[in-house]
Amino acid sequence: xxxxxxxxxxxxxxxxxxxxxxxxxxxxxxxxxxxxxxxxxxxxxxxxxxxxxxxxxxxxxxxxxxxxxxxxxxxxxxxxxxxxxxxxxxxxxxxxxxxxxxxxxxxxxxxxxxxxxxxxxxxxxxxxxxxxxxxxxxxxxxxxxxxxxxxxxxxxxxxxxxxxxxxxxxxxxxxxxxxxxxxxxxxxxxxxxxxxxxxxxxxxxxxxxxxxxxxxxxxxxxxxxxxxxxxxxxxxxxxxxxxxxxxxxxxxxxxxxxxxxxxxxxxxxxxxxxxxxxxxxxxxxxxxxxxxxxxxxxxxxxxxxxxxxxxxxxxxxxxxxxxxxxxxxxxxxxxxxxxxxxxxxxxxxxxxxxxxxxxxxxxxxxxxxxxxxxxxxxxxxxxxxxxxxxxxxxxxxxxxxxxxxxxxxxxxxxxxxxxxxxxxxxxxxxxxxxxxxxxxxxxxxxxxxxxxxxxxxxxxxxxxxxxxxxxxxxxxxxxxxxxxxxxxxxxxxxxxxxxxxxxxxxxxxxxxxxxxxxxxxxxxxxxxxxxxxxxxxxxxxxxxxxxxxxxxxxxxxxxxxxxxxxxxxxxxxxxxxxxxxxxxxxxxxxxxxxxxxxxxxxxxxx
Numbered sequence: 311x312x313x314x315x316x317x318x319x320x321x322x323x324x325x326x327x328x329x330x331x332x333x334x335x336x337x338x339x340x341x342x343x344x345x346x347x348x349x350x351x352x353x354x355x356x357x358x359x360x361x362x363x364x365x366x367x368x369x370x371x372x373x374x375x376x377x378x379x380x381x382x383x384x385x386x387x388x389x390x391x392x393x394x395x396x397x398x399x400x401x402x403x404x405x406x407x408x409x410x411x412x413x414x415x416x417x418x419x420x421x422x423x424x425x426x427x428x429x430x431x432x433x434x435x436x437x438x439x440x441x442x443x444x445x446x447x448x449x450x451x452x453x454x455x456x457x458x459x460x461x462x463x464x465x466x467x468x469x470x471x472x473x474x475x476x477x478x479x480x481x482x483x484x485x486x487x488x489x490x491x492x493x494x495x496x497x498x499x500x501x502x503x504x505x506x507x508x509x510x511x512x513x514x515x516x517x518x519x520x521x522x523x524x525x526x527x528x529x530x531x532x533x534x535x536x537x538x539x540x541x542x543x544x545x546x547x548x549x550x551x552x553x554x555x556x557x558x559x560x561x562x563x564x565x566x567x568x569x570x571x572x573x574x575x576x577x578x579x580x581x582x583x584x585x586x587x588x589x590x591x592x593x594x595x596x597x598x599x600x601x602x603x604x605x606x607x608x609x610x611x612x613x614x615x616x617x618x619x620x621x622x623x624x625x626x627x628x629x630x631x632x633x634x635x636x637x638x639x640x641x642x643x644x645x646x647x648x649x650x651x652x653x654x655x656x657x658x659x660x661x662x663x664x665x666x667x668x669x670x671x672x673x674x675x676x677x678x679x680x681x682x683x684x685x686x687x688x689x690x691x692x693x694x695x696x697x698x699x700x701x702x703x704x705x706x707x708x709x710x711x712x713x714x715x716x717x718x719x720x721x722x723x724x725x726x727x728x729x730x731x732x733x734x735x736x737x738x739x740x741x742x743x744x745x746x747x748x749x750x751x752x753x754x755x756x757x758x759x760x761x762x763x764x765x766x767x768x769x770x771x772x773x774x775x776x777x778x779x780x781x782x783x784x785x786x787x788x789x790x791x792x793x794x795x796x797x798x799x800x801x802x803x804x805x806x807x808x809x810x811x812x813x814x815x816x817x818x819x820x821x822x823x824x825x826x827x828x829x830x831x832x833x834x835x836x837x838x839x840x841x842x843x844x845x846x847x848x849x850x851x852x853x854x855x856x857x858x859x860x861x862x863x864x865x866x867x868x869x870x871x872x873x874x875x876x877x878x879x880x881x882x883x884x885x886x887x888x889x890x891x892x893x894x895x896x897x898x899x900x901x902x903x904x905x906x907x908x909x910x911x912x913x914x915x916x
Contacts, residue, residue, distance in 0.1 A: 311338040313376050313456045313484045314359055319368030321354050324734045328354055330508040341485040343495045346505035348738030348766045352488045353460055360458050379454035383461050385445035387433045393421055393444045394429035400452040420447035423473045425645050439465030456484040463491045464763045467645050468789045490765055492517050492792045591754045591782055592672035595633035596656060601665035602627035603651055624808035625651055633783045640794040641787045643804025649787045653757045676753030680760045682744040687733040691723050691743055698750040721746045738764040754782035762790040791817050814865040827910050857912040860905060867902040
């Protein structure tokens with residue numbers, strides 16, 4: 311069944327052409343992901359397909375019986391319903407009449423999986439992120455023929471993203487979505503459509519297949535362009551020989567030259583190139599000592615009690631950290647756990663309820679927040695950047711100083727767009743501008759709170775490359791698994807009872823540890839049940855000392871493993887050297903397994 315067919319549709323916004331005479335359609339059961347630069351028109355394309363907006367030209371035909379559900383980036387609710395009513399009311403009884411208790415159970419399941427556990431709460435009393443999660447549950451509950459999702463993973467924690475990914479991957483309904491989450495796109499989509507230079511280009515398969523096909527296409531385009539340049543150079547040389555040569559040659563050749571020269575120049579979509587300086591970072595950076603923050607809902611309860619040691623009244627507690635140059639930390643945990651609060655305390659913007667934070671004098675902190683609130687909407691892009699600095703000192707090269715105008719260009723704000731007013735920018739472009747302003751301050755400590763929301767993949771890739779060379783301290787709160795894998799080497803996980811537990815490695819390494827812990831925990835439970843006993847004794851002093859050194863040993867073993875794998879991947883050594891490295895890798899992996907298992911064993915009683 312054809313879900314829709316868009317024929318030769320065009321759209322402009324504020325005199326900017328988004329796409330021109332593009333055509334595409336979808337069949338029942340297809341899962342299609344739309345990718346492209348911020349401001350390219352992805353959201354407008356979704357809105358046109360959904361019928362929420364009309365194209366300037368062209369038509370969209372939708373099947374008469376096709377039911378479409380559209381989830382906007384910032385969904386709204388017309389009625390002040392509870393979350394439960396908003397979700398349960400979306401179910402179309404034509405799919406089958408459900409009893410009220412069945413509707414309520416299914417709605418609560420969707421809400422719970424997406425992190426909404428108080429189903430009776432009014433949607434109008436919720437934050438924007440919570441309303442987004444309710445709207446996702448409502449969209450799933452409606453069971454449409456075509457589900458259209460605009461950035462569905464924004465404001466979701468990693469567990470919710472994984473659940474939604476599994477739910478959509480197994481769905482047989484049509485799915486059209488815009489997302490920057492590369493793992494999500496690769497798992498869910500059966501086709502990728504790129505919106506680039508006013509046109510749509512379709513690629514079969516997930517995101518990884520798209521990258522492979524895109525690279526091949528670029529190689530072909532580059533080869534073709536080089537061939538055309540050489541051919542044009544030859545033809546122009548022939549044309550320059552004069553009238554006699556022109557009379558003796560085919561008129562079609564002259565016409566071809568005129569056509570090529572008259573063709574409009576293709577607007578180059580330049581990659582973002584973040585090249586900034588590195589401000590000096592002294593010996594004392596950030597020191598936090600046993601910091602804790604009370605849960606805002608339980609603050610009055612805690613302060614009224616003589617004993618505030620109750621774990622359920624703390625967002626987090628007893629967290630100690632001494633920043634080192636090159637620290638690269640990813641912070642994960644459920645929504646509402648206190649991740650953003652932790653950043654606010656570590657930057658010195660908020661005092662902890664216990665403990666203290668000391669920030670060194672040479673520290674310049676850049677904080678990129680979830681909500682962009684500091685842009686002057688009625689000023690231009692360039693004016694907003696110049697409000698931070700006129701230039702930045704990169705400290706190297708002949709062109710040592712980069713002006714605000716040059717840095718705008720490197721962030722894909724061309725000359726014309728630099729003079730555009732901020733209120734005309736898309737949400738993703740505003741966030742890109744906000745990031746540019748942060749980096750224009752040349753920080754040596756970066757705190758990024760959900761930096762991937764609303765960024766296009768080109769901006770994400772550029773930011774990842776910049777962070778690989780960033781010599782300062784980095785702390786990232788993010789649910790984007792690919793971003794965490796590429797940018798951090800330590801995970802802070804918000805766990806039960808206000809505990810922030812540290813895990814060496816990136817997000818994938820953290821997942822492996824958690825999976826092994828779950829498997830080992832299940833095996834230990836079975837053994838305990840068989841033996842009818844359970845260890846309750848406190849750890850000895852020797853065990854405490856051993857536990858304190860284990861994390862360092864694990865980190866060293868991980869680093870050695872990575873070094874060996876890099877050398878093996880390079881393949882530049884002799885056969886004997888490669889064999890020796892392979893043998894060592896087996897030993898290191900075995901050692902790492904033993905260290906990790908011992909860490910689990912001791913951590914259970916700490």
